[in-house]
Amino acid sequence: MPLPPDFTLLQVVPELETGGAEQTTIDVARAVIEAGGKALVATRGGRMAARLIADGGRLAQMPVHAKNPLAVLGNAARLVELIQREAVSLVHARSRMPAFSALWAARATRKPFVTTYHGIYSARSSPKRWFNAVMTRGDLVIANSEYTRRHILAEHHVDPAKVVAIPRGVDLDRFNPAWVTPDRTEALRRAWSLAEDGRRTVFLLAGRLSPVKGHATIIEAAGALRARGRDDFLILVVGDDQGRTGYREALARQIAEGGLSERVRLLGHCDDMPAAYLIADVALAARTTPEAFGRTAVEPQVMGRPVIASACGAQTETVVDAVTGWLVAPGDAQAWAAAMMRAMDLGPGRRLKMGEAGMNRARQLYRKDAMCAATLAAYERVLEARP
Structure with a gap:
């Protein structure tokens, strides 16, 4: 099942300043656009936002980096409005605090919810383990390496079928x-x-x-x-x-x-x-x-x-x-x-x-095109599983 012709992806990431999660956000947005879809990114902004816009993506600037509970609720409301206004097809969260807002907004609008587990989060207490587990509460969890996938399964005891490893990819045109x-x-x-x-x-x-x-x-x-x-x-x-x-x-x-x-x-x-x-x-x-x-x-x-x-x-x-x-x-x-x-x-x-x-x-x-193709295939899998 290919992506539907009116597919719109909303990725949620704290900022677009620098880093692996941020680069992957930009790469996947561009892949969606090249496949004929639309790509939105909800974030506080950052130096990489210009690259997103140059690729044809759209920036939805909001304080999703904020850790205050009231701010998390406010971001959830903003995301609900954005999802409805832009007819978002799927929500993809890439960090824990924004994932709470994104999860609530996806459930309120009945949209598929995907996460990428980008880090090996420490958890020395039950509350911290509960906090980290938000990254496993979607329709599908993407692990950025086999090591991360093994960590998720050992730490959170989720269904292995729900966790897929997609290693990050490098732009072989840029890094040549x-x-x-x-x-x-x-x-x-x-x-x-x-x-x-x-x-x-x-x-x-x-x-x-x-x-x-x-x-x-x-x-x-x-x-x-x-x-x-x-x-x-x-x-x-x-x-x-x-x-x-x-x-x-x-x-x-x-x-x-x-x-x-x-x-x-x-x-x-x-x-x-x-x-x-x-x-x-x-x-x-x-x-x-x-x-x-x-x-x-x-x-x-x-x-x-x-x-x-x-x-x-x-x-x-x-x-x-x-x-x-x-x-x-x-x-x-x-x-x-x-x-x-x-x-x-x-x-x-x-x-x-x-x-x-x-x-x-x-x-x-570790090719960027292979990573993006696998990510779009994961989106297709989630959409196909939905009624």
């Missing part, structure tokens, strides 16, 4: 080394004041500035490398602090106190990540807690760069140890220093072969 022109990498080098230096191995740690992303571990590992007499490396930390100025300042202090200002650089947000990965020799994905999927371990592989990743969560699926990169104990700075030293000593030629292995594997398994 052949399409990144030299002027793009040169522009980044100028912006970051980087001189080409073949003596140093350049590591790139990408992702928002958050304690779970392992920045402190990598800075400590840099200190361990210096203590072992290694000075032939540079670590580029790329990512928005998203208002976490205190955390950014703490990282800057850690760098300064360790005497690492010439070896670790905090560079902020980057709009051209394909070029950023080509500047680097090796990518780092140092999350300290299990990652539900982790684009920062997959995107560099698509760009032909080996990855050193934490041996937990879905990164054990996306990185093949000693083949496409290395898996390292999360939070263990000495282990990270040892892995980084292995990558440095491997040399450019052997790193290139490892990068090619990662590129071939990632391009087969």
